[in-house]
Amino acid sequence: MRNSLESSSGRNTLYQDVTDRIIRELEEGRVPWVQPWDGASCSLGLPRNAVTSRTYSGINVLILWDAVIVRGFAAQQWLTFRQALAAGGNVRKGERGTTICYADRFIPRDERQRAAESGEEPAAIPFLKRFTVFNVEQCENLPETAANTQASLREAEIVPAAEAVIAATGADIRTGGGEAFYHRTEDYIRVPPQTAFFDPINYYRTVFHELGHWTGHGSRLARDLTNRYGSEGYAREELVAEMASAFLCASQSITPTVRHADYIGAWLTVLRNDARAIFQAASMASKSADFVLGCAAGEVRSDSFA
Structure with missing residues (x-):
């Protein structure tokens, strides 16, 4: 047997x-x-x-x-x-x-x-x-x-729900400038105003991506966010944030898109060198998305890990 x-x-x-x-x-x-x-x-x-x-x-x-x-x-x-x-x-x-x-x-x-x-x-x-x-x-x-199957909502209807999820995290999200990023040492997210996006729904996709990085802070899920740009570790973290954004978008019936297509070459290098990398990244992405959704459900407070 x-x-x-x-x-x-x-x-x-x-x-x-x-x-x-x-x-x-x-x-x-x-x-x-x-x-x-x-x-x-x-x-x-x-x-x-x-x-x-x-x-x-x-x-x-x-x-x-x-x-x-x-x-x-x-x-x-x-x-x-x-x-x-x-x-x-x-x-x-x-x-x-x-x-x-x-x-x-x-x-x-x-x-x-x-x-x-x-x-x-x-x-x-x-x-x-x-x-x-x-x-x-x-x-x-x-x-x-x-x-039973669930019908998806139109994007125009699910934007308020996405706003509620984002607000429930308590993350320090600062609007302005022309670039989106997560500042690790000061623990805040910078994102352009929604009017700066050609497709307004991309604002939510972008915030979800940066929230993916935000969950990796030492007071939350404690991933290594110290890798320099262009390194393998940096590519791995971007892979986690990309998938976390996709999982969060799907949970809110927002169609996921690739936020950073220029990293595909780096991701391929990581996957070719390590057969377990995609398993690890997907697992971390699920934990990241669960953390964000747990905030919205009242199961997790972002400050409870501090």
Whole structure:
């Protein structure tokens, strides 16, 4: 019987398989976290589990967004084969699922016993598991609650919601000038006035990008923001902020766009050198977006980490 935990070589293969797909997309001029939603059949939003309603995060957002675009699904709801059966429905015969990833750590029984005897902290072993999900459109006989899809709002209607999310962070956002940036040492965001943007909705996309950097401050999620411009570390942080902006935009039904296309070459270099980089960046981006949305939901106060 195959162990449910991936072997080291299996983990490496999974990391490389996904990374190779992302590299191919970038080389062909497509940015996986900014899909061509105008031509998509589905409404914009974050993919979520049809049974638990939990949104997927990290690399799984990119994998599932790619699937709805490429395969033309009109829904962003997914579930496993067993979940479909438990909900009273089933996956249609012949349907091909989408492989996503689950990463965690576990402590073997022997290690627990050793730690207990020695008084040391037990060492956790990381594992990466792959499993298959199906879009609700690939299923039949599901209850209406599981098969329901949400219609996206028009951009003009969702701007106030975006404003509310931004305000709830309590971030020091200063309007003016012709350049957007996050000032790490003084912990503030500078962004041009909305009237300076050719497309007004880009103001929100830009603020979300800078909020992505803002969450990395030492008093919040504590990422390394000290890398100099042009370095690999700088490219990695920009990758996190780009995806965080895309995830935040999608959560507010704003179509994501590439804010910094000139970094694509640097991102390709990072991904070619490190098969785990896209997993790490996507995970950090999800945590960043969750932090911002947690402020709006009252779950997190930006000053509570200070």
